[in-house]
Amino acid sequence: MVVLALAAAMLMQLTVVNVLPLPGGAAPDLVLLVVITAAMVRGAGRGALIGFCSGLAADLTPPVIHPAGQYALVYCLVGFMAGRLSERSPRLGVAVAVACVVAGPLIAAGVAALIGDERATWAALQTALPLTIVFTLLAAPVVVWCVRRMLGERPVREVRVAAVPVRGRT
Known part of the structure; x- marks a missing residue:
């Protein structure tokens, strides 16, 4: 199912969102959202693997305007981070997702600057x-819910337990 979600996200990204x-x-970045969600559900190890595979697929899918492996590294790191954070604090799902959504483009910009990508200028980043x-x-x-x-x-629902009065000793 992860492969299907990633394929759908990649298809939507290339044919609809990017235009x-x-x-x-x-x-x-729909693929980033799928990686984050899958990592939060499956854990850090699988999240890193899902991130690497989806990043490699994004790196090799035309139009390619960056070096191969750049998004494989970025999505792998974000997948590991999302999985690890959700394992350590499972109740903070929204905060983990937001942190990873913010970290993804920042890591991508950092990697692009490290490898000397001309598009990674301060003005473009701002x-x-x-x-x-x-x-x-x-x-x-929408994407997180669908994935x-x-x-x-399924969403976890709190079960409310009715308070049972306890009789004291008389």
């Missing part, structure tokens, strides 16, 4: 990076 006329030329984060956060509720449902995870 939307959004401000600043930025777009939400305009495109915040918009990418905002658009990804706006898309997150969690595809992976078979």
